[in-house]
Amino acid sequence: MGIAVPKEVDPGEPRVGATPDTVKKLIALGASVTVAAGAGLASGITDADYREAGAAIAPSNTEALQGAAIVLKVRRPAAEELVAYPAGALVLAIMDPYGQQEALEVVARAGVAAFAMELMPRITRAQVMDVLSSQANLAGYRAVVDAAAEFGRAFPMMMTAAGTVPAAKVFVMGAGVAGLQAIATARRLGAIVTATDVRPAAKEQVASLGAKFVAVEDEEFRQAETAAGYAKPMSAEYQAKQAALVAEHIRKQDVVITTALIPGRPAPHLVSSAMVESLKPGSVLVDLAVERGGNVEGARAGEVVTTANGVKIIGYLNVPGRLAASASSLYARNLLAFVETLVDKKEKVLAPNWEDELVKATLLTRDGAIVHPMFQLQVG
Numbered sequence: 001m002g003i004a005v006p007k008e009v010d011p012g013e014p015r016v017g018a019t020p021d022t023v024k025k026l027i028a029l030g031a032s033v034t035v036a037a038g039a040g041l042a043s044g045i046t047d048a049d050y051r052e053a054g055a056a057i058a059p060s061n062t063e064a065l066q067g068a069a070i071v072l073k074v075r076r077p078a079a080e081e082l083v084a085y086p087a088g089a090l091v092l093a094i095m096d097p098y099g100q101q102e103a104l105e106v107v108a109r110a111g112v113a114a115f116a117m118e119l120m121p122r123i124t125r126a127q128v129m130d131v132l133s134s135q136a137n138l139a140g141y142r143a144v145v146d147a148a149a150e151f152g153r154a155f156p157m158m159m160t161a162a163g164t165v166p167a168a169k170v171f172v173m174g175a176g177v178a179g180l181q182a183i184a185t186a187r188r189l190g191a192i193v194t195a196t197d198v199r200p201a202a203k204e205q206v207a208s209l210g211a212k213f214v215a216v217e218d219e220e221f222r223q224a225e226t227a228a229g230y231a232k233p234m235s236a237e238y239q240a241k242q243a244a245l246v247a248e249h250i251r252k253q254d255v256v257i258t259t260a261l262i263p264g265r266p267a268p269h270l271v272s273s274a275m276v277e278s279l280k281p282g283s284v285l286v287d288l289a290v291e292r293g294g295n296v297e298g299a300r301a302g303e304v305v306t307t308a309n310g311v312k313i314i315g316y317l318n319v320p321g322r323l324a325a326s327a328s329s330l331y332a333r334n335l336l337a338f339v340e341t342l343v344d345k346k347e348k349v350l351a352p353n354w355e356d357e358l359v360k361a362t363l364l365t366r367d368g369a370i371v372h373p374m375f376q377l378q379v380g
């Protein structure tokens with residue numbers, strides 16, 4: 001059972017799919033692990049660290065992939081990479097499948113079994129494999145750290161002989177995994193924190209972290225959570241009410257962190273240019289949804305924009321990657337936990353159960369075709 005750990009080819013991707021810790025555990029499962037030279041460097045892991053854990057180091061991705069039964073990736077492999085992937089290999093990655101039909105067909109044609117880790121069901125058994133949570137948690141933390149770095153004032157209230165520095169007011173929009181960690185981090189830094197979400201379950205979670213919940217709590221709000229625990233797209237009417245409430249609240253804030261997402265859809269627009277203009281000069285917005293179209297008008301992917309009224313809008317890409325060592329360590333654990341379900345531990349051989357609910361929920365392609373019902377082309 002050969003497991004390959006290629007080096008990510010996207011220059012914006014410093015994470016890696018295995019760590020020395022998970023390599024040891026994969027070997028204990030009966031695997032032989034081959035890591036491409038330099039694959040872990042951007043996450044602070046050297047080839048020597050991997051070697052010490054029992055992995056072989058291959059000089060290139062092509063060589064690492066030779067004979068691999070499982071490939072542990074971060075991003076969906078592109079056509080150029082797939083040339084080196086053995087047909088039939090199980091490829092685990094964050095596949096970013098929504099609206100990517102052509103790219104999925106390329107993956108299918110390569111004959112690999114591609115698993116989209118972000119489609120892992122949010123059930124107790126799969127919590128340890130939840131890449132969305134492991135990465136969003138770090139992104140939420142980093143969003144606050146990035147905001148603090150750009151903000152020209154202190155976060156905590158400070159009473160000094162030279163006068164008092166007021167505590168920063170931080171508003172977190174979207175109180176899911178990232179938002180809740182942003183709230184906790186901002187609170188630890190001493191900020192006064194408020195937060196909003198459209199899911200009623202968020203209200204209690206926000207309060208339990210010591211932040212104040214701000215939202216339009218009407219009948220639609222009470223119904224706004226899907227069975228899977230995600231937000232639903234809200235009606236135009238609700239959005240208008242929400243915008244009015246947010247407009248009133250936001251102009252008093254120093255820092256706004258937006259994390260609002262709806263799986264498979266563009267991010268909801270929550271902060272208009274007029275709201276950005278209403279902020280005081282020196283205020284900072286962080287848009288964690290920028291990769292999915294953005295929550296903040298004027299946010300630009302990969303950039304820190306300074307508006308005419310002196311407000312900074314941070315739109316960093318791959319925010320978990322800004323904490324690559326932590327992100328890789330958690331991501332690699334998520335992958336390991338899933339690999340464990342694909343292996344016959346007694347016989348120490350690869351034995352995926354194609355009927356298992358975790359496999360069915362995440363498997364995108366197999367034997368040359370797209371097999372996931374959500375992504376199969378509609379015929380007729």
Ligand code: NAD
Nearest residue numbers: 122133174175176177178197198199229231259260261268
């Ligand atoms: P997400 O990344 O899809 O969305 C982030 C947040 O944005 C969500 O809280 C969502 O409700 C919110 N949002 C969407 N539209 C909005 C709008 N118009 N205005 C304000 N907020 C908006 O979600 P997520 O962080 O991955 O998780 C969603 C929920 O699922 C959370 O409560 C989380 O705790 C829960 N969860 C459960 C498990 C589990 O194993 N049971 C695992 C992970 C997360």
